[in-house]
Amino acid sequence: MPQPGQEALVSALRPGETVTARIDWERRHKLMRFHTATHLLCHLVPQLVNGCSITPESARLDFNMTDPLEKEALSDGIARLVGAAHAVEIGAITDEELDANPALVKSMSVQPPRGTGRIRTIRIGDAIDFQPCGGTHVANTSEIGRVVVTKIEKKSATTRRVVLGFA
Numbered sequence: 001m002p003q004p005g006q007e008a009l010v011s012a013l014r015p016g017e018t019v020t021a022r023i024d025w026e027r028r029h030k031l032m033r034f035h036t037a038t039h040l041l042c043h044l045v046p047q048l049v050n051g052c053s054i055t056p057e058s059a060r061l062d063f064n065m066t067d068p069l070e071k072e073a074l075s076d077g078i079a080r081l082v083g084a085a086h087a088v089e090i091g092a093i094t095d096e097e098l099d100a101n102p103a104l105v106k107s108m109s110v111q112p113p114r115g116t117g118r119i120r121t122i123r124i125g126d127a128i129d130f131q132p133c134g135g136t137h138v139a140n141t142s143e144i145g146r147v148v149v150t151k152i153e154k155k156s157a158t159t160r161r162v163v164l165g166f167a
């Protein structure tokens, strides 16, 4: 999806045109680190997710829950999982396997795309996290580095927002 200000650039492209893409690695790596950290949060807070946002400066995950969350405990939990250097593996399951295990989808609002018969999955460690995901991830949790919970907000009666930052 084009960012604000990029619409003119995108609409100027014609089908079949050759383009050169370049990854802003510094920005991309921060997004990969934060995104992988949100998977660790899913392990620490085993509740359904009803919102998510990731920028190079911060990340947030909204959990559908009413119980309070502890900032320090979550930061410690993330540090422990980062320190344990769990492998992050990309895999795939079939539509039928997903149908047989609907609880694999932890997002309340977004369902994995179907149509090709294969759905990309992410597995962290033996049992840290396993879910359909098309995002960008680091290859090992140790690569996440120092990420801490900077804020926990009660966004609504049934939503707890956890905000992550780089320490």
Ligand SMILES: [Zn+2]
Binding pocket: 035, 036, 039, 122, 133, 134, 135, 136, 137
């Ligand atoms: Zn992911």
